[in-house]
Amino acid sequence: MLLSALQKEKAIYEKLSMKRGLVLFYVALAVIFLGMAGAGNAAEPLYQKSCLLAGERPVDIRIAKQKSSWNCSPDIGDANYPYVWIRVDARNLTSDYAGTEDLRLASDAMAFEGLQLHMEFTDGSSVSRYYDSRAIAQNFGAGTWFTLPLKTNGKPLSALYVRVDRPMGSLVTRMMELDRGAAADAEKLTAMIVFALIVGMMLLAAFYSVSLFVVMHARFVLYHAFIAILLTIYTVASSSLIFVFFPETTLWVRSILSYGAAAMSMAMLVPFLFSFLEREAVAPVMRWLGLAFFPLACFAAIFVPLFGREMAFGIRPIYHLFFVPGALLFVALCIQAWRRNSRAVQYVILAWALPIAMAVERVFRGLNLYSAPVEWDFGFYVAMGYEAIVMVMAVAWRVSQLRGERDKAVASHNELTVLAETDGLTGLPNRRSFDQQEWMHDDHLVLLDVDHFKKVNDRYGHLIGDAVLKVIGRELAAAVEDRVLVRAWRLGGEEFGALIVGRSGDVVSEVLDGLRQAISETIASEVPVLEDPVTMSAGLAQTEEGSLPKTYRSADAALYRAKGLGRNRICYSQNNGHSIIIFERPAAA
Template identity: 35%
Template sequence: MGRASFLRRVAALAALLATMFAMPSGASATHGDQAPLAAGPGAVRSAHPAFAPTCHAASGTDTTIRAMADQEAWTCDGSAPRADRPVAWLRFEAESWLGEERPRHFFTRIARHRSITFAALDADGTLRIRAFGEDEARPLVAGPVFDLPLPEIREETRALIARVERPHSVPLLSEARLIYDAEDAGWSSEEMMLLAMVIGMLILPLFFDLSFFVVLRERFVALHAGMVVAMMVYVLFAGGLVNVFWTMPVAIVSVVAPLAWAIGCGLSALFLAEFLERDAQSPFMRRLTIAAGLWTLAVPGFFAFQFHWSQPVDDRGYFLAMMPAAILTTFAIARAMMRGSRSARYLAVAWAPLILASIERALRGLGLYVGPSSLDQMLYVATAIEVIVMSLAIADRFLAIRRERDAALGEARMLEQLSSRDALTGLMNRRALESRFVELLAQGFDTFALVDLDRFKHVNDRHGHQVGDGALIACAAALGAAGDRDSVAARLGGEEFVVLLRGARTLERAENMRRSIPLRIASEVPGLGEPVTASMGVLELPRASAHALTFEDFYARADALMYEAKASGRNRMSYEKLTLFDSAPTGRAKAGAAGDNAGAAA
């Protein structure tokens, strides 16, 4: 994939992001003097107003509702409430709903808490109180919100006070609203449709990863599949889409979403360490990235469980513990891009929106500012973009790895050929022949012919080694000239060759090869002035007993026959045809005189 193709894909993804953010939404609608509904979880669900808290406060568990109703120590400057104290207080002043139908429901973002107590404060100081445990909260089917019924709010009611014990999340407090009807709470159909689209976009890359893992067997593919699963779970639970299918307790939904996100982020760092090319990161940086992944799995993963005893620290701890991995992965990608990493470019495109959206979500989670819950849509869209781009990246890496493996296999085959072939003649060498000898015997190659050029030292001494090499090459061509499946030629070393034969008329075929050697050398190596002949020792063994001899046995017997041919005047063949026996033979039966079978050279 070239640079232009890569840039075209980036542009297409940017267009997709712009299209998704351009989806219709009523997040900007306002109602009277109220804050925009996008500031709360039920922002775009209804034309009815949703009333935000006027003030907030925090205290220990010993502060009573009466004490809070009478005191003026409330924070009313629009800052984010605190979720690190045992009790958080929200105050809704009656001026916000004067002249309107009185609110009957309280709803907010799903998050862990121990209990929520409501007190309707009348002008004469009367308090009407209703309390609910965490298990009594009812998640809605549209969005990550739950609602609770309020105590009766009368015409003389001047304020509603909400006491939230052990709040584990700032959005639980900052996105709390009062509303007339529970049906008015939750997210819009467009927002829920976007969540469904994101889930659909995550399913196909998951199958894509699994298919690639079957072929590739690379750890980074399995890690990315784990990331996709974690992101799917996060979108289902954090977006409240799971409530469309199952009514889950608030305590479970509250834990599963941040836990899935911590797992996804931890696997992302581990994926980064495996996915980048080896030369794109130093060993130290790779170990540091793996450590960041394990840290994210362990520490934010622990805070995600939101135990009540850890409530003062788990909200901040969760988001702050995510920061090292975000900073480190950003640095690692930047370093890898500086080293020319192709994979790092994909990661930069895939993770930049996700990291930015995660930082924005962390800032809201830490209570550094109050923003609309619709900003969560950026995180879901960024998740979908990440999965799409990384699927393309994995496909690109798959092709690169396949090319590398093909090249490695080609090199291995070449090295294997070099190690098994004689460099001068191209024939099989002795090492290769010995390693395959048992297999060749089993295939029926039961005739062993040992060939040696006559007076070859004289050729080298008189004409030089270059001419001698030419004679060896011509000899090898003569022995391999048949080019059929019933003969195998090899060079043992020096001027010594072996031909294994099978089938009919093996002795005749071996003799024809021997006779062709002087003719081949004469035609291909001119200027010798005299023929270069060859002597041959041939051992023929019945196939049924061929397995009883080793290569060394064959070689020793054929070598003796070959020297017998040389002693008889050279340029001839001496052979022996053995009969069937049960054990290795100790003697030799002559089938005929060498001169009778081969004849002298002309």
């Protein structure tokens, strides 16, 4: 009944955990949806309203203005060049932006070398400025974006020229927009608060997992800690929080950290899943596929720093292609585990379905299939924060489950050990237990043997003989309970052993003789079919440290001496090799 109650309590806990996870899932989904739906047109996008001048080498603004090869209907692939000028006519801008005093130039802050800015005003004046990668990083905005003050001093713009130098991809050019300073600062503050909360959740998840690993030493707990730490690094780097903690960080270092941490977290997901799921839930072929994907994901982590500068516009799509096998493997693994009735996979799906779905969406964008507002990136970070919370619950559940299995295995082992060391008839420890006993200096070994026991079996049958042995076993166990004896054993057949403590053989012999006579009286009372009294002979010897075999031989010799002298008596073997006969059987009248 206790086991059934515990199982019911565990089932209720699991249902509550799943319900909490589902509530978090719907909350996270709502936040992501609202974030994407709220991606309005507050900023002024520039790419589709601009003309492009792209090339393999940098061109000065004076030469660029004279060029006739400006492309005023740019497509997605037209910006895939090391140097790209973007020209925006103020007449194509909303009037509020053309004359706004606190105007910001914003775009995706992926790694690039620098940005040349040239502004022309309606009064005929112009201003040119150059911002290197470090200066761009210091003007970070919300998420992965930067917001660069144009410093127009309230002058209305007539034209804006921006040159992007050696970008790692075309997003810097294609996502460029104008924004108001107040709106950009408010969005940045909100994003920093949200990212700080998400990072805090991930760090708590990592700390909890590390603490749990110290206690349980379960591998999947350590793998989850690594994943949480890697996702924390990714969030800090890609969300621009890294510029708060490390202001001297460059855009290139930020990109290396974010791309590398994302790939390594995907790689660590493989050993985590294989150790978190039940062993029977994962087929061998799936393990081989996982082992094949692991080095691929690790290579993706170093792919950007190795080839990022040489393969500027090809690096991002190729990098995101590395994640496609991982997503497919995750889906296949979850389906297989689900079909094999895995309980752990329910938590995996609950925790990782949303982040994986958001990651797939980012892969599509990374392949340059389409563009999306910066608000869409927030969904991925929220999904990762949600994953951190749910997986902490999942890890705690799995650890509790493994601990229960371990405790059950230990209890089963202990039960088997007890059975292996217990005599089935009398309930006393057996010879195996006797052989494992540790003996001290003042311990005395007692060997007891039932006199003429074969005659009892032959005359009354083995059932009566067994009844006699059970009485002896119960009486010896009671003596142990009453602390007359330290331990008692059935050594085999009608032979019993006992451990009794005493300073001298005389004292121990007196106690032992009283016990021996009490056993004979109890047998006569409880097995009345016996016509003759059942008596016992005993041999006693004091333990010699480190020499149990010698002590056993001495006690055995004393027992045989008692048997040879007529039985129903105790014989005490002294350390000098002599035996003392104690409590001789009185002669018949």
